[in-house]
Amino acid sequence: MAKTHVTMTINGQEVEALVEPRTLLIHFLREQMLLTGPHIGCETSHCGACTVDMNDMSVKSCTVFAVQANGSNITTIEGMAAADGTLSALQEGFRMMHGLQCGYCTPGMITRAHRLLIENPDPTEDEIRMGIAGNICRCTGYQNIVKSIQYAAAKINGVPFHEAAE
Amino acid sequence: MIPGRFDYYRPSSAQEAVALLAKLGDEARPLAGGHSLIPVMKTRLAAPEHLIDLGGIADLRGVKVEGDTVVIGAMTTQHDLLTSKVIAEHLPIIPETSALIADPQIRYLGTLGGNVANGDPGNDMPALMMCLDATFTVLGAGGERTIKAREFYLGTYYTALETGEIVTSIRIKAMSKATGYAYEKLKRKVGDYATAAAAVVLTVSGGKCTSASIGLTNVAETPLLAEDAAAALIGSSLDKAAIDKAVAAAEAITNPAHDARGTPQYRTKMAGVMLRRAIARAMTRAHG
Numbered sequence: 001m002a003k004t005h006v007t008m009t010i011n012g013q014e015v016e017a018l019v020e021p022r023t024l025l026i027h028f029l030r031e032q033m034l035l036t037g038p039h040i041g042c043e044t045s046h047c048g049a050c051t052v053d054m055n056d057m058s059v060k061s062c063t064v065f066a067v068q069a070n071g072s073n074i075t076t077i078e079g080m081a082a083a084d085g086t087l088s089a090l091q092e093g094f095r096m097m098h099g100l101q102c103g104y105c106t107p108g109m110i111t112r113a114h115r116l117l118i119e120n121p122d123p124t125e126d127e128i129r130m131g132i133a134g135n136i137c138r139c140t141g142y143q144n145i146v147k148s149i150q151y152a153a154a155k156i157n158g159v160p161f162h163e164a165a166e
Numbered sequence: 167m168i169p170g171r172f173d174y175y176r177p178s179s180a181q182e183a184v185a186l187l188a189k190l191g192d193e194a195r196p197l198a199g200g201h202s203l204i205p206v207m208k209t210r211l212a213a214p215e216h217l218i219d220l221g222g223i224a225d226l227r228g229v230k231v232e233g234d235t236v237v238i239g240a241m242t243t244q245h246d247l248l249t250s251k252v253i254a255e256h257l258p259i260i261p262e263t264s265a266l267i268a269d270p271q272i273r274y275l276g277t278l279g280g281n282v283a284n285g286d287p288g289n290d291m292p293a294l295m296m297c298l299d300a301t302f303t304v305l306g307a308g309g310e311r312t313i314k315a316r317e318f319y320l321g322t323y324y325t326a327l328e329t330g331e332i333v334t335s336i337r338i339k340a341m342s343k344a345t346g347y348a349y350e351k352l353k354r355k356v357g358d359y360a361t362a363a364a365a366v367v368l369t370v371s372g373g374k375c376t377s378a379s380i381g382l383t384n385v386a387e388t389p390l391l392a393e394d395a396a397a398a399l400i401g402s403s404l405d406k407a408a409i410d411k412a413v414a415a416a417e418a419i420t421n422p423a424h425d426a427r428g429t430p431q432y433r434t435k436m437a438g439v440m441l442r443r444a445i446a447r448a449m450t451r452a453h454g
Contacts, residue, residue, distance in 0.1 A: 002173075004174060020171070021171075021172055021173065021174035021217065022168060022169045022170065022171055022172060022207075024168070024169075024204075024208075027168075043167045043208065044167075044205060044208075045201060045204075045205060045272065046357060048269070048271060051271055057245070057271075057274035057275070058270060058271045058274060059271055059274060059275060060271045060272070063200060063201055063204050063205065063272075063275075064200065064204075064275070065174070065200075065204070067174045067176075067219075068197075068200070068219060068221060070176075112270070112271065116270075130270075130356075131270060132270075133269045133270065133356040133357070134268075134269025134270050134271040134272065134356070134357065
């Protein structure tokens, strides 16, 4: 069965490639594009470690075929920082608020939170928790992940960040 | 987990899609949002030789109003339903339900058409579509026809769709502003299918219930329209006795599987609890 020619814009760069129709987007990104930021966690659409941004949607790239992404605009964790290496507000938030322990879920968490904050720049804690409900942290470090996103929202909105009392 | 090999097609019209399905036969499957089909392809429980991606058919996506009816394209996603002003105004029970389906990432891709056409009794939209008396427009190589949601579900993964037919749109009469409504779902965690869920719409006039419709999710081989339960409410003042009678009538028609969500007895009782909660919330929203 013939390979299909696909073109995509990935992290601002146009790429083209031949893919087997059955190739999942996560395998295409990791193995053909050598972008190993998006992780394979569960492979069953549950954990969210493989989340990437595709045409302004957060998607689980383990449950999308690369051919379905033909012509799309994709951002992975590798595309989050500025060209000079300056961290995005979310990356800085995860660093400052200790938003990761083992770090395995982090690319998916940040990529998902990126879209969440574009759609809802000033979310409540509940909205953050429901917004990242498709991402699982096996270290169960949700408290600091939520704080990291709150830190980023405050920075994006230009207001001081105050940690909520526990 | 890597699916079996298949050929991929991305038609740009529904006619082209059904022509392909007719030509390629039993080994072809339509692909909507993919979040039911791709997981079973990964485990090789499904291994279609041809996949017809409906994602490139712009005409199948979107929401419009025709007279008193809301027409929703089959490829309209759960995220679209959650953010549509038309749906929020005319069918607010739909976003209430969409918000309880899967998780944010899956809702960006998961479609209404896929949810209703798959025939999985765990899906939430089928019982809601029965409750709302929706009509599905389906297209096959032989032409277009309509099927009532209430006549669509014949068994688990078995619907009134013929081989080669696809659902193209869903037509639902707009709810009046005075209609009370609620979808209540018990699930173990975000992303889970319902242990039991209930959809209720009802109207009230002069303290009496003038109409009621009830759908039940994931407590039988198919979604259920609980007609006797609805009948127990109509004409009553929605007092405890009427609600008790409705709950008993709903519990009587369930036949849930014994699975990780609980025993049949437990899931039947939870269907009753969800119905009771949905009626209570619908009552607070009904005017008249």
